[in-house]
Amino acid sequence: MTEMTYRDALNAAMLQEMDRDDSVFLLGEEVAEYDGAYKVSRGMLERYGERRVVDAPISELGFAGLCVGAAMAGLRPVCEFMTFNFSFLALDQVINSAAKMLYMSNGQIPVPIVFRGPTGAALQLSAQHSQACEVYYAHAPGVKLVAPGTPADAKGLLAAAIRDDDPVAVMEGELLYNVRGEVPDGEHVVPLGVADLKRSGGDVSIITHGKMIHVALQAAGQLAHDGIEADVLDLRSLRPLDVDAILATVARTNRAVYLEEGWPFAGVGAQVASLIQQEAFDDLDAPVARVTQADVPMPYARNLEQLAKPGAKAVVEACRKVLYLA
Amino acid sequence: MSSARTEKGDAPGGVAAPAAQGGPGKGGIAGFSREELHGLLAEMLLYRRFEEKAEEAYAIGKIGGFCHLHIGQEALAAGAIGPLRSDDQVITAYREHTQAIAKGISPRAAMAELFGRADGCSGGRGGSMHLFDPSVGFYGGHGIVGGQIPLGAGLAWAIRYRGGDQICLCFMGDAAVNQGAFLESLNMSAIWRLPIIYVVENNGYGMGTAFPRVSVTEVESRSGACGIPAHTVDGQDVLECYRFFEALAEEVRGGDGPHFVNAVTYRFRGHSMSDPVAGTYRSRKEVESQTKERDPISLLRDRMFEAGLLTPEELQAHDNRAQELCADAVDFAGSSPTPDPATLHDHVYAEINDRGRLFLDGRDAERAATGGAAR
Known part of the structure; x- marks a missing residue:
């Protein structure tokens, strides 16, 4: 184990995969000479040269489509979006090309591509740079999606995403890049579709993904002061979705709160709550609660931004509510 | 390379006015052997008959959804894809039945796909707009205008990445040049000198909108901003197309970077089977005049007649053969099973x-x- 930042863990995953497979290349804005807008690709141009580490023009639709085309020909592109906010320009190629190509071609043309970059809000970046993009991707059959919350998962999930034969969106967090943690040395791959119980409690289940695991753990710490022990289940992968792990924690606690950075309408929590009521109705002692961003575009002013973001306080309140303590 | 240029006419849609084709020689008929000429004629007849069969089948409900016919534009399937190597790649939009056949998909597999059957080249999952067979270098069949252009650049990227000497031919309609994906892809292709030829099948209309109504510049000028050489060819003259693409393919194969071709053609049918041939957006007279004077098959036929290289009996034999192949394709499609319901999630x-x-x-x-x- 080595302690490293989330940023360096992502870098390590790309080195691990590019060293073992020449068909993997990295393409995106500022990834080469500039070492990455968030320095995730630091040193990679020097290591692999400009054939495999490629600066793209600011043409999200174009370069995402080019990467999809390269994947159709059997290469394994890692297509970096400076943030997934910018990938809305590219969604035609993600949804209409990458997600549907294998199906439309009756299995003849797999698209083994990774789309990666940060999702969600950072600090005072305002409305257009601060939104959770998970559901736009996870909605489409044909796409897989992971959202690592720790450096170890960042390395392992990105490696698995690169090896997977389907389009995989790897959604990172701008505020996670400096987070430090222990990361296994050597080859490290975390399979898609396996959730991780980041904290074992037993009184209430906080289910979440990505950056929000840190908010969930903070809330769990506060609840513990009052003698309430929470499970914190990190889904890690939204598609495939580890339904068994969700049902297991709900069976143990009988109470669930879904925490996510995105908006409520058709959010990840809506999907998970639907699954729980369909498949674990008899286990529930309270309706599933949800904690999301306020249903507004992200405001700039610091005080309004804090109000809009889902925080530990809201999670604690939701947990107390499903425990009938509020 | 001498790019053949047509006179720009004032006809609606920026379609070049019918140019006098001259006699044998102008299109280089002497440069083609008798066998080659008969081969091209037979190919185009096959494409025409295939589309006519699709038209019939659509009319009686055997084919559903959207169905865009290539009738009138066959010279571009024969003349642009014909000179390619089997390991070269073709990607295109949704008016692609004949291009798929030109690249090597059988009329049976193409027709079965139109019928939505299990033996279709996409297993019945794609339909008219999504024919695929990468084993013959045909990468679809794409339904969003311009969506195939960055994909084509990606195919060419992969060729260059692997150090191959194949090329990619990426077709689009004239309306696609107004999509952002077009400019973005051409720019990247130029930066990275990708082995790709972009071919605009300029039939003058994006669905029912004449090109000059949505652009103040000509199609040919659109690649200049990216530094990509542009050419205009007569897309109704299969011999001109064939020689032109034959030479251009070798230049691009040799590392010349991307090229852009404005192939002037005409759509003899409506945008799709559910759209009118003429009406509010173009006159019946215009369509009739184009059909009469600019039919790529008639043009080649007449030149072969004039040169004494074709007899009416030979023509009839080619046509019979084309009709047989297409009737067989329809029979095959009709008897192919529908996809197994158990495969829905496959x-x-x-x-x-x-x-x-x-x-x-x-x-x-x-x-x-x-x-x-x-x-």
Whole structure:
């Protein structure tokens, strides 16, 4: 184990995969000479040269489509979006090309591509740079999606995403890049579709993904002061979705709160709550609660931004509510 | 390379006015052997008859959805794809039946796909707009205007990445040059000198909108901003197209970077089977005049007649053969089974992960409950 930042863990995953497979290349804005807008690709141009580490023009639709085309020909592109906010320009190629190509071609043309970059809000970046993009991707059959919350998962999930034969969106967090943690040395791959119980409690289940695991753990710490022990289940992968792990924690606690950075309408929590009521109705002692961003575009002013973001306080309140303590 | 240029006419849609074709020689008929000429004529007749059969089948409900016919534009399937190597790649939009056949998909597999049958080249999952067979270098069949252009650049990227000497031919309609994907892809192709030829099948209309109504510049000028050489060819003259693309393919194969071709053609039918041939956006007279004077098959036929290289009996034999092949394709399609309902969820994912659910419509839950893998 080595302690490293989330940023360096992502870098390590790309080195691990590019060293073992020449068909993997990295393409995106500022990834080469500039070492990455968030320095995730630091040193990679020097290591692999400009054939495999490629600066793209600011043409999200174009370069995402080019990467999809390269994947159709059997290469394994890692297509970096400076943030997934910018990938809305590219969604035609993600949804209409990458997600549907294998199906439309009756299995003849797999698209083994990774789309990666940060999702969600950072600090005072305002409305257009601060939104959770998970559901736009996870909605489409044909796409897989992971959202690592720790450096170890960042390395392992990105490696698995690169090896997977389907389009995989790897959604990172701008505020996670400096987070430090222990990361296994050597080859490290975390399979898609396996959730991780980041904290074992037993009184209430906080289910979440990505950056929000840190908010969930903070809330769990506060609840513990009052003698309430929470499970914190990190889904890690939204598609495939580890339904068994969700049902297991709900069976143990009988109470669930879904925490996510995105908006409520058709959010990840809506999907998970639907699954729980369909498949674990008899286990529930309270309706599933949800904690999301306020249903507004992200405001700039610091005080309004804090109000809009889902925080530990809201999670604690939701947990107390499903425990009938509020 | 001498790019043949047509006179720009004032006809609606910026379509070049019918140019006098001259006699044998102008299109280089002498440069083609008798066998080659007969081959091209037979190919185009096959494409025409195929589309006519599709038209019939659509009219009686055998083919559903959208169905865009290539009738009138056959010279571009024969003349642009014909000179390619079998390992070269073609990607195109949704008016692609004949291009698919030109690249090597059988009329049977193409027609079965139009019928939505299991033996279709996309297993019935794609339909008219999504014919695929990468084993012959045909990468579809794409339904969003301009969506195939960055994909074509990606195919060419992969060729260059692997150090191959194949090329990619990327077709689009004239309307696609107004999409952002067009400019973005051409720019990247120029930066990275990708082995790709962009071919605009300029039939003058994006659905029912004449090109000059949506652009103040000509199609040919659109690649200049990216530094990509542009050419205009007479897309109704199969011999001109064939020689032009034959030479250009070798230049691009040799490392000349991307090229852009404005192939002036005309669509003899409506935008799709559900659209009128003429009406509010173009006159019946215009269509009739183009059909009469600019039919790529008639043009070649007449030149072969004039040169004494074709007899009426030979022509009839080619046509009979084309009609037989297409009738056989229809029979094949009609007798091919519909896709097995049990395959509905097949090929959504290439890799079914060991853990977690990929399908949220209840299918995985059902499988788990009945003892199958919890996928």
